[in-house]
Amino acid sequence: MLKPDMIIDPSKLRETVLTLKNKDQFTLLLDITAVDYLKYPIKSDHRFALIYILRDASFKKTVTIKTFVDNNSLTVDSLSDIFYAANWAERETYDQYGIIFKNHPNLKRVLNHHEFVGHPLRKDYAITHYQPCKETESLMDEMTPLLESKGYNAKEQDELMLINIGPSHPASHGTIRNFMALEGETIKACVTEIGYLHRGFEKSCENHTYSQIIPYTDRLNYCSAILNNIGYCKTIEEMLGLEITPRAQFIRVIIGELSRIIDHIVCNAANMVDLGGLTNFWFIFSARDKAYDLLSKLTGARLTNSYTRIGGLEYDLYDGFAGDLEDVLKAVERGIDDALSLVEHNRIFHDRTQDVGVITKEFALSAGITGVNLRAAGVNYDIRKANPYYFYDSFDFDVVLGSHGDVYDRIMCKFEEMRQSMRIIRQAMKNLPSGEINVIAPDVLLPKKEDVYGNIEGLMNQFKLTFEGIKVPQGEFYSATEAANGELGFFVVSDGSGTPYKVKCRPPCFYALGAYSKIVEGDMLADAVITMASMNFIAGEFDR
């Protein structure tokens, strides 16, 4: 079970992927990553292996391809001409592991800074080997060839205005840097640089036990921390072959959908501030604060909840939760209605957002864009429907689709998805099963406190789980959930110990951001700002 679907020879990589894409319709490249087997208990002839994860056009089948890389050359053919998504994915693998992708158009670091030496995710790189950066790079090494490829000679290039949007800019919503060449107000070329919030999530995972990683997942997409908790815990539970209780599944659905609502609120509110409408922000943020009160009452934290546990949840719902939840939902409904009443029939809003920042279906799939951004382009892909988990198939809800893939569609899809999430929450609350929230599994979940203090078995159990961690069977596994931004996947390699050998997060907005420069080229500068806000880039997620 915990094995890749195919192990192929690196020389056959392009051929295999092309066959899969053209013949078997595996049209979505989800992720590329590498594994360094230097310290793996089972010795292998090759130090590095590459992992490619693809999904087919029906969105039901996933295939994981593994290929071992030659130790001396560390070179593999690039797939960037087959999938647009491979461009940044390969850059990241080069940055973190030093694998060279032959014929890649722009193989340079993407997360770490340009003065960085070495490759941090290699097993012989110490986690605390700090490398300060003295100066920010100019990015002209990317901009000049890009302009040349668009037919600008040196003199014409001088006449363009080069401008940095970010890394510290209100429109960048975090730490994205876009380096743009403008002709008047029209963007002629755009280079995106990320990594300003790279916090070493994957390296940290390799140095902590499985349970200790849960707080790190909070801080991936911090607008909907619980959805990340769920995605991670679900992956580990599947590796353990553990089925959590129905009540825990329902609570995960309820709290997860509430997080999705909060995430969409933040995105839409910020988007409309960028459009110049601050009133919407006050309207829908007051509902968000109500939701945070509920979450802090339930989980103890407003933003970074760490609510799930491997095998269940931290707490059960408190008395009176249903009433509080209904109040929050009513406030959200009111917030949506109030905000929409300002923009729904507003001519300025329509003119600003319609046919702006258009993402076509074909490009979205090639670039690996998932979630609302893909659905707004009209592609019916929602993991909750395509591969239902946690009883999602038993709830009555609609997948919200757009028709143009523009900013307007993305904003409206988010509003409507909030309504659909509320439908799910209300159905789940109505049918919430009683019973335990945690499975009975002493090797996964901590014992009750009275056992820890009352008998030696409980004490030993607590001690072993805390110090050694949960023992996950050896192997590698990919699993995904529908997070607020799209397909949030975790690819985990276990060596059988209590600490993961490798955790790779497939961040949905990493791929959306990789495509951003292509989307805004040719648009106006002011439109690029709202396009960025509408695509919901969360720095903690794409930089990790």
Next chain:
Amino acid sequence: MGLGAEAIFGDSVVTTKLDKAVNWARSYSMWPMVFGTACCGIEFMSVAAARYDLSRFGAEVVRFSPRQADLMIVAGTISFKQAPVLKKIYDQMCEPKWVISMGACACSGGFYDNYTTVQGIDTIIPVDEYIAGCPPRPEAVLDAIMRIQEKSQDESIIKDRLKNFKGYLDA
């Protein structure tokens, strides 16, 4: 009964020191420059929104242009890649200026003790107030702003502020 001008003009005037008047005005009109990078930046949005209402403290005019701001709030993790940017923006702010380090990451690197994270922004720029928490609650941010308001009472317009700080980016 007052002395000096107040003895002559009664309640219609108040005599004070120029420093005191300037400090009073300044402390109740802090213009924050939010260097929001991560989760704490999202919590700062809550601080500014209706529930916690930063404008009660006169600090609601959030500027993203450092030259117009006098209070820098570093909200979020600072990576080594970000550090030169933070330094540059801090240098662009005019004196007098204050810095709040919001959250565990900005204060000490938090639980990101790894190759990419700066272990506390006070290795780059001087910090006046630290806020604990991951992320801190909005009340804690308001508390720090009130402490900055207190600190700003000691300023003087004729004396230069002490500048003996040296971070790792100061050559």
